[in-house]
Amino acid sequence: MTEISSPAETAEGVSTTEEINSQTSPIVLDDLDGLSFDEAIEGTIISFEDGDLVRGKVVKVDKDEVLLDIGFKSEGVIPAKELSIRRDVDPSEIVSVGDEIEALVLQKEDKEGRLILSKKRAQYERAWGEIEAVKERDGVVKGVVIEVVKGGLIVDIGLRGFLPASLVELRRVRDLAPYIGKTVEAKIIELDKNRNNVVLSRRAFLEENQKEQREEFLDNLRPGDVRKGVVSSIVNFGVFVDLGGMDGLVHVSELSWKHVDHPSSVVQVGDEVSVLVLDVDHSKERISLSLKATQSDPWQEFADAHKVGELVYGRVTKIVPFGCFIQVADGIEGLVHISEMALHHVDLPERVVSPGEELWVKIIDIDLQRRRISLSIKQAAEGGEVAAEYQEAFGEHNYDEYGNYIGPYAVADFTPETESQAAWAEYVAETFGAVAGGDDDAEGVGSEEGHDSGE
Template sequence: MSTELSVPTTEDFAALLDETLGEAERFDGKVVTGTIIGLDKEAAIVDIGLKAEGRIPLKEFALPGQTPELNVGDTVEVFVDRVENARGEAQLSREKARREEAWVQLEKSYENEERVKGVIFGRVKGGFTVDLNGAVAFLPGSQVDIRPIRDVTPLMNIEQPFQILKMDRKRGNIVVSRRAILEETRAEQRAELIEGLSEGAVVEGVVKNITDYGAFVDLGGIDGLLHVTDISWKRINHPSEVLNIGDTIKVQIIRLNPETQRISLGMKQLQEDPWSNIEAKYPVGSKLTGRITNITDYGAFVELEDGIEGLVHVSEMSWVKKNVHPGKIVSTSQEVEVMVLEIEPEKRRISLGLKQCMDNPWTTFAATHPVGTEIEGEIKNITEFGLFVGLEGDVDGMVHMSDLDWNKSGEEAIAEYKKGDVVKAVVLDIDVDKERISLGIKQLGGDPMASSSLRKGSTVTCTVTAVTDNGLEVTVGEDDQAMEAFIRRSDLSRDRSEQRPERFSVGDKVDALVTNMDKKSRKIGLSIKQLEISEEKEAVAQYGSSDSGASLGDILGAALAEGKEDDK
């Protein structure tokens, strides 16, 4: 029996080749399991079956900065880029295989908000690159740590946890954060630390940071705020006056909020409150020496001791300097003597007086210049109601416009003075409590009305000073004793036809009867008409009456004739 051998045809070879290559092409772009069949200094030779072998650089088998641990016979997952030729030589990648595996796992971690492990291995613009077991992620510079870090080198090539913030598999983008992990860990630590703290407890901490409003103190993993007002009982303008970064200090927990994890600290609470028993220490009326610490528009603060400050109000700074800024009276750091005026312990307020420790110039003036004393001074100011005159001791006295002249109106009299004039006056009244000195200029010559011999019913000779439609303005008396008066039109004559002011001229001398003398209102009533009636009555009484048969003309003529004889 003969055996016939079949010789493969060209079609058979083509089919066999297609079968072999077709099966190989099914591996392209996929992750398969291979076996390490050889190792050299640079690469590992991996068999993926189907007579396909490939070389993979050793660095792809280890994390950045680490040495790969491989042995012949080990099985590994690799990514088949492509089978290059019919001989089965394959282009393999362990890195791509790890990346594919990593993406699947990372997506699960991202969905479950779980932490992932990674290694920072490079720098890029705006941040760093992180190897997440084969997948490369971006770590923004702001997400490296809670606080800015100058040197990130110690954190590189070390496996550590990260939080995935964002990922997009289509674009191959992953953004991670190390800061989120630290904040979460810190929050857990803070919660544990806060559980061990309580309000009122005294703890030790390190000054971590200093700001204008206080200092942050590290209490061993959790920070508390020491406000500037709680550092010391005395006034502090800036925390750096007392504290330095790195100082170890003892503080008391004033307030503790577990929900917000905010802690308020105090240093002064560990010292005795200087305001305790303050009233016994500084009784009202006592004089003390202090230092000016602050000057405001309304006064100056004086430090009596550490933690005790009192206010000298601007009104209590000087006896004579009114409406002046406190900075023009005292200066910061100046040592001054003050008197305690009032204490309010519950409000932590002490009212002090500066002027009370000086001689009161008003009291001194009252003692050396009693009422009636004549003084001389310069006019400092002129107001609508009088003159202010500078006196000894830097005090001012006021001459009211009504005390300028006995006869002139206030407006007329005040118009005769100007600022800077030196005038003489008489002290009329002194009110030390109200700090007022009343002066008078017209009182220097005495009241002409008070010294006048004029009486109601007496006859006077007047001088016409002005002619008006309503009557005559006249003066009675001479020089500084002259007094002003007014004769009404109806009082110019008994005869109505003669009651015409225009028949008189300025400078005329006229006789009139005093009809009224009111010293309070300083008014003198004069009447020519009443003088004529009075003279008529007197003539009738002396020379007869109309009943005797003589006419009124005869009687007046006889009276006048006798008057002429008497004049001779």
């Protein structure tokens, strides 16, 4: 390399050769080391192939693409769809001019001679390695929820991770929309690069983090405890109740003392309820609860309020070959055996009663343990003490000194005032042949004399 200085000028105001040399940079004649100019240019350009990862600086951001300077002879183009795993995004939301990013080479030169790059695929390649390492050590990934899809959520963890709806929380979530934009942590439960499949479980993460809390919660829970909770979900076989730390199951058989066709007929999601703890299974972390155990037992209430020999009013609910069932209280049905349906022999129960028919029956047995009540239509015709809940409806003058019902015909000018009174009057008339408004000699239903005449 040789330096050339300008010749000295003699004109006034022009610097001498020494002054010029001292103020200017040297002029380089040849520093190519034998290379041609084109070869020298090529030497300053980085070398790469399709599929390689490169780094560069963002020099321009348009609505459809981003230009990236990676030190190549021309700037690389990143199409908008190759910027992010998120769909329909504005490039300016992903990168800014001056950002240094990594990209994967899709085409070194397309039909138009452009270098085509992809930021999302570079991110994808990096993410797979990291995610595989996390899965290997049973770790946790963190990402932002970017989409709601059929069956769950898509989480940005460097690639698209699928989080099933059933694994978003400890219990199934119906509305997933509020999770959009939220950062969540999850465990990786399935990983298949060939199928581009990553399945996540936030529930597994929550369960792992809440294990100590659950153990402490279960330790403090005892069978027989009564707890308040909120109905969190309803299924065909029962309902789940959030006890403030864990969910317990109320089986359909423990929902009500009455027959339950479907749990939704008893409670709704969000209802606050009191439940009795039936069992705590520490190994399976399961809690069995009862709703009906915290409520009054209608069978016990009926047994406490009634006794054998009393008359009660009921409605025929079902006819069977061996008799009929009669509802005598809310949720309480008793059986009238075919032998107790009439004074005469009965071949077919439907010849004596009809579904929906209302009539008086006598209690002849109460088996609280087996929850069975035996009733008699035949013995009701003999009269007897009317259950307390009916006595007020018929008035004091219709009972003798022992509490036996003697009927409205004991009073000559009696006129039925209620449906129950009218039904009883009709029943007595049909059974004993009495005539409404009969004379003073008419026998009472409950009297010994009346009973004899009825036979």
